Amino acid sequence: MDKKLHHAPTTCPVCGGGMLITTMHCAACGTNVSGEFSPCKFCMLDEKNLNFVETFLRCRGSIKEMEKVLGVSYPTVKNMMEAALGALGLNEKAENVSAEKEAKEAILEKLHSKEIDMETALKELKGIKEE
Numbered sequence: 001m002d003k004k005l006h007h008a009p010t011t012c013p014v015c016g017g018g019m020l021i022t023t024m025h026c027a028a029c030g031t032n033v034s035g036e037f038s039p040c041k042f043c044m045l046d047e048k049n050l051n052f053v054e055t056f057l058r059c060r061g062s063i064k065e066m067e068k069v070l071g072v073s074y075p076t077v078k079n080m081m082e083a084a085l086g087a088l089g090l091n092e093k094a095e096n097v098s099a100e101k102e103a104k105e106a107i108l109e110k111l112h113s114k115e116i117d118m119e120t121a122l123k124e125l126k127g128i129k130e131e
Contacts, residue, residue, distance in 0.1 A: 010044045041088050049084040056081070103128050 059065035
């Protein structure tokens with residue numbers, strides 16, 4: 001007579017805010033623990049990203065194997081990986097692109113406000129690309 005366990009909702013059905021776990025129960029001894037606990041990153045993944053991560057682990061990280069199992073192309077697997085990384089907050093590539101974009105915008109702003117000349121701006125922009 002096992003109870004069917006459901007995944008805990010990660011967002012509030014009323015306002016869309018993040019949910020906190022406030023009570024945990026031990027099925028073996030009946031102990032209850034109360035407090036405010038945040039769910040793990042993986043618990044917060046939607047079904048699509050969670051399935052991707054599970055499949056990726058079953059395939060031991062082989063993208064070739066992922067292509068076969070999922071029946072999709074290499075670029076699709078890479079896009080799915082980027083989506084899962086983003087959902088986990090691990091998308092360093094996007095963070096680097098964002099930081100690079102901010103640095104470029106700062107240089108262009110200095111050029112626009114005539115704090116630097118065109119030659120200096122070009123050198124600084126080239127320096128960003130080389131990093």
